Amino acid sequence: MDDATRPRAHQLIIRKPCFDLIVSGTKTVEIRVGYPKIRRMRVGDTLRMVSGDDSLTTRVARIHVHDSISALLDAESPTAIGGGTMSPEELGDVIRAVYPPDKEALGVFALHLTTGATRCQLIPAKADPAPPPHPARRTEVIAYGILPGARGGTARKYSMCALAVRL
Known part of the structure; x- marks a missing residue:
């Protein structure tokens, strides 16, 4: 396997409520916008999620890129994104509060995660x-x-x- 196809390791800082949902297996999709760091991610890469002193290493199973938050919510499972605690409208409002229109314009990435836990x-x-x-x-x-x-x-x-x- 050459360096271009070898899985790479990445790290993201994540808020504690979202971290806990990922650890529980309820949240399986992490939403980010198309910053260069996110654009470099590939399927199979490892992704270390960090929240305070806690961390969890996941693997990127799929990456879906959407033109907007609305397109994301039409295509992805709200439960997989938000753990089933919010309606799609509430979830959209929360995502838009984090990523205003200028950031949304970078593209909205749905990172489908797996822990591979056995x-x-x-x-x-x-x-x-x-x-x-x-x-x-x-x-x-x-x-x-x-x-x-x-x-x-x-x-x-x-x-x-x-x-x-x-x-």
Whole structure:
């Protein structure tokens, strides 16, 4: 694989409510506008989402480019974008508050994400990562994040999720 086709690693800062929805698997599409950094992303690249001290490494599964926020909302699932907590109109208003018309004119990118998680378990926040689920498989712990719904239906800072993926 040459450098032009090798997956690259990127990092984005994301707001905590959106981060939590991605960790839970509810939000699978991240919306950005066509800044040069976003335009360089390709399917298969890794994308590290960072919110404060928390981070999650995802993979870009698909990229859809839209001419406008309205076109985005016509083509993409509002639940995948906003976690199902807002109507499409409310979601459009929120996106437009972040990206005014001059930014929207750069193109609206829908980054479809996947974590590739095959196993998730609770571990203490300061503990070392759990051993691989099966010694015959090479795995890497790629992310730690709060596991929503842990401990009686509420997320606690000391309940962390280790996402292990097969390499």
